[in-house]
Amino acid sequence: MLIIDKELCIGCGICESACPFGAIAVADGCAVVGDGCTLCGTCVETCDPGALKIEEAEKSAPLDLASWSGVWVYGEFRRGALAPVSLELLGIGRRLADTRKVPLSAVLIGSETGDTARQLIAHGADTVYRIDDPALAHFTDEAYGAIMTSLIQKNKPEIVLAGATAIGRSFIPGVATSLGAGLTADCTQLAIREEDGALLQTRPAFGGNIMATIVCPNSRPQMSTVRPKVMQALVFDAERQGNIVDVKPTPEQLATRVRVIESVVSEEDNVNIQESDILVAGGRGLDNAKGFTLMRELAASLGGAVAATRAVVDAGWIGYPHQVGQTGKTVAPKLYIACGISGAVQHVAGMQSAETIVAINRDKDAPIFDVADFGLVGDLFEIVPKLLTKIEEHRKS
Amino acid sequence: MKIIVCIKQVPDAKDVRLDPKTNTLAREGVQSIMNPYDQHAVEEAVRLKELLGGEVTVLSMGPPQAEKVLRQAISCGADHAVLVSDRAFAGADTWATSYTLAKAVNVIGAFDLLLCGKQAIDGDTAQVGPGLAMRLQIPYVTCVQKVRKATDTGLVLERMMDDGYDVLALDYPALLTVVKDINEPRVPSLKGKMRAKKVEIRKLTAADIGADPACIGLPGSPTQVVKVFPPEARCKRAVFTGSLDDQIGQLVDSLQSYL
Numbered sequence: 246m247l248i249i250d251k252e253l254c255i256g257c258g259i260c261e262s263a264c265p266f267g268a269i270a271v272a273d274g275c276a277v278v279g280d281g282c283t284l285c286g287t288c289v290e291t292c293d294p295g296a297l298k299i300e301e302a303e304k305s306a307p308l309d310l311a312s313w314s315g316v317w318v319y320g321e322f323r324r325g326a327l328a329p330v331s332l333e334l335l336g337i338g339r340r341l342a343d344t345r346k347v348p349l350s351a352v353l354i355g356s357e358t359g360d361t362a363r364q365l366i367a368h369g370a371d372t373v374y375r376i377d378d379p380a381l382a383h384f385t386d387e388a389y390g391a392i393m394t395s396l397i398q399k400n401k402p403e404i405v406l407a408g409a410t411a412i413g414r415s416f417i418p419g420v421a422t423s424l425g426a427g428l429t430a431d432c433t434q435l436a437i438r439e440e441d442g443a444l445l446q447t448r449p450a451f452g453g454n455i456m457a458t459i460v461c462p463n464s465r466p467q468m469s470t471v472r473p474k475v476m477q478a479l480v481f482d483a484e485r486q487g488n489i490v491d492v493k494p495t496p497e498q499l500a501t502r503v504r505v506i507e508s509v510v511s512e513e514d515n516v517n518i519q520e521s522d523i524l525v526a527g528g529r530g531l532d533n534a535k536g537f538t539l540m541r542e543l544a545a546s547l548g549g550a551v552a553a554t555r556a557v558v559d560a561g562w563i564g565y566p567h568q569v570g571q572t573g574k575t576v577a578p579k580l581y582i583a584c585g586i587s588g589a590v591q592h593v594a595g596m597q598s599a600e601t602i603v604a605i606n607r608d609k610d611a612p613i614f615d616v617a618d619f620g621l622v623g624d625l626f627e628i629v630p631k632l633l634t635k636i637e638e639h640r641k642s
Numbered sequence: 643m644k645i646i647v648c649i650k651q652v653p654d655a656k657d658v659r660l661d662p663k664t665n666t667l668a669r670e671g672v673q674s675i676m677n678p679y680d681q682h683a684v685e686e687a688v689r690l691k692e693l694l695g696g697e698v699t700v701l702s703m704g705p706p707q708a709e710k711v712l713r714q715a716i717s718c719g720a721d722h723a724v725l726v727s728d729r730a731f732a733g734a735d736t737w738a739t740s741y742t743l744a745k746a747v748n749v750i751g752a753f754d755l756l757l758c759g760k761q762a763i764d765g766d767t768a769q770v771g772p773g774l775a776m777r778l779q780i781p782y783v784t785c786v787q788k789v790r791k792a793t794d795t796g797l798v799l800e801r802m803m804d805d806g807y808d809v810l811a812l813d814y815p816a817l818l819t820v821v822k823d824i825n826e827p828r829v830p831s832l833k834g835k836m837r838a839k840k841v842e843i844r845k846l847t848a849a850d851i852g853a854d855p856a857c858i859g860l861p862g863s864p865t866q867v868v869k870v871f872p873p874e875a876r877c878k879r880a881v882f883t884g885s886l887d888d889q890i891g892q893l894v895d896s897l898q899s900y901l
């Protein structure tokens with residue numbers, strides 16, 4: 246419950262304007278909390294007189310937190326390859342494990358994983374739990390989830406990280422629910438709190454308009470999915486030593502009620518825009534589907550992939566997997582070039598954490614320029630071809 | 643077919659933004675809307691009902707004003723609406739939310755299919771759907787982009803993946819979360835709007851669903867927000883000068899490290 250100390254409240258109204266939910270209002274010189282309150286704590290921070298407090302209700306006895314130890318990373322393996330985010334997770338996982346002075350382990354689930362376990366070790370893992378079985382050739386939430394859950398129950402790691410990918414965001418929430426563990430989605434920063442060793446999980450909320458830091462004080466493991474491209478992988482070190490523990494799945498774990506009929510790699514969607522360092526994004530300014538030819542050319546020249554706004558996806562100019570924004574994907578590439586995109590909040594929500602943003606738009610007042618590091622005002626059909634030529638020239642010189 | 647759709651009322655993104663001067667959240671006239679993904683979930687439920695017969699119940703956990711989105715769903719073709727509302731639910735994270743919704747589903751009764759949006763745009767977690775399925779011990783599929791085939795006993799679906807899609811088959815009961823590609827939501831009909839005005843919304847409290855106080859709201863939430871702060875400001879925009887050609891040259895120079 247949010248408690249308001251009527252003695253201390255001076256009715257200044259700062260909490261009222263700070264509340265993202267419009268759930269607090271000043272009436273008769275004192276703050277009053279309404280039904281929309283989600284106990285997010287924003288108001289508590291802004292209250293100088295200290296009149297606001299979130300009262301934590303009585304907790305049932307916390308479980309034995311100290312018996313959980315070690316950091317785990319889910320090594321996502323699909324179609325014979327490791328998802329790049331898994332190596333990034335090992336990078337941050339190593340840092341967390343070293344700070345906590347505990348080992349770092351990776352879980353590898355799949356079929357015909359070859360020397361992938363070795364790769365995980367070379368990238369930082371001390372131990373790899375390998376579950377390699379023909380029945381695991383296709384991802385299913387039930388089998389992967391059951392295996393992960395039972396490994397965690399048995400080995401009791403204090404922290405479990407997975408990539409915020411289609412797969413990670415699908416089965417990890419099921420695992421967390423079964424374990425009664427807290428799960429923080431889409432983290433962009435992870436650190437250990439000095440006082441008590443708790444995992445500080447920071448993530449964007451409200452389409453990136455605010456950042457929130459989250460802890461799981463009374464439950465273990467502490468689980469997070471982590472956005473691709475925000476953490477740094479360690480350099481590959483073939484000399485690094487580690488153990489590989491092979492675990493055999495039980496028939497019950499492999500039984501699933503969802504049957505995979507086929508798994509289709511789409512030609513066009515083959516590039517996962519969340520894993521790309523450079524994105525060339527097109528909007529309605531491209532005029533029609535053919536405009537994307539130009540975007541593909543620029544992307545090819547830069548070694549990047551093509552992204553799009555909802556407006557052009559809805560118009561059928563390009564597929565939904567390319568959509569960036571609130572109802573599409575959230576991306577954080579190194580370079581994002583927005584061509585003929587107005588910069589609606591719903592679009593910006595999905596790309597504002599890019600390292601560098603370039604905007605090309607003929608309307609100098611387009612909101613995209615508010616988030617752009619570099620802006621060119623003009624016709625994209627004139628600018629992009631020239632840009633391509635200049636890039637070529639630059640490369641030659 | 644008995645279908646239940648979980649819908650959430652969320653603040654409209656275009657109203658929620660940081661005041662650049664004070665670094666607090668400006669919330670002047672924040673409008674509440676139905677979570678966009680949930681509109682697609684409601685639409686898919688209504689289409690399945692039209693195809694196979696049956697009824698659609700929409701369910702929301704939220705403050706009393708969440709009634710608005712339930713009525714909106716009725717106007718788009720849902721038959722019944724249930725609102726679980728109690729001050730004790732405040733501060734619920736996805737774990738406590740899925741617990742509460744699971745308890746409410748049990749009160750509503752038997753169902754064949756449960757639909758959720760892929761994620762809610764306020765928290766963007768995408769965790770409630772899978773959590774709810776685990777609690778009800780039914781299989782689930784996330785990010786469904788197409789229902790290829792629907793019969794009285796089960797479904798064939800396409801699930802969006804990062805590199806394409808998977809084609810999956812399952813029998814009821816099951817839970818799906820949907821992405822916006824799955825359909826184009828209809829606009830409410832006049833008849834629907836009339837019904838939405840009059841429909842009685844069933845209200846349930848924490849006691850009505852038999853919720854354990856230790857599992858709901860803040861006490862039931864393993865995750866706790868300890869700090870909220872503005873994201874790092876982006877650096878100032880560089881302005882190029884000169885002819886367009888010069889400007890493009892300057893841009894290429896600035897982008898050197900990426901080339």
Ligand SMILES: Cc1cc2nc3c(=O)[nH]c(=O)nc-3n(C[C@H](O)[C@H](O)[C@H](O)COP(=O)(O)OP(=O)(O)OC[C@H]3O[C@@H](n4cnc5c(N)ncnc54)[C@H](O)[C@@H]3O)c2cc1C
Nearest residue numbers: 528529530554555556570571572573585586587592607625
């Ligand atoms: C609930 C909801 C969810 C949404 N989710 C998303 C989402 O996930 N992603 C998303 O992108 N949008 C989303 N939207 C839509 C969003 O509000 C905008 O409508 C959309 O982003 C606009 O796309 P656009 O920039 O391509 O088109 P427009 O807004 O039409 O902008 C086109 C721009 O191109 C410029 N232009 C035109 N011709 C040229 C030229 N020759 N050279 C240079 N510039 C040119 C124009 O000046 C204009 O600024 C959502 C909306 C809602 C309501």
Ligand SMILES: Nc1ncnc2c1ncn2[C@@H]1O[C@H](COP(=O)(O)O)[C@@H](O)[C@H]1O
Nearest residue numbers: 648649703758759761762767768769770
């Ligand atoms: N309070 C709620 N009431 C009803 N449904 C909800 C609620 N919260 C989440 N959901 C459902 O779960 C989906 C995913 O939400 P989230 O996990 O919060 O991103 C939403 O699209 C809704 O279908």
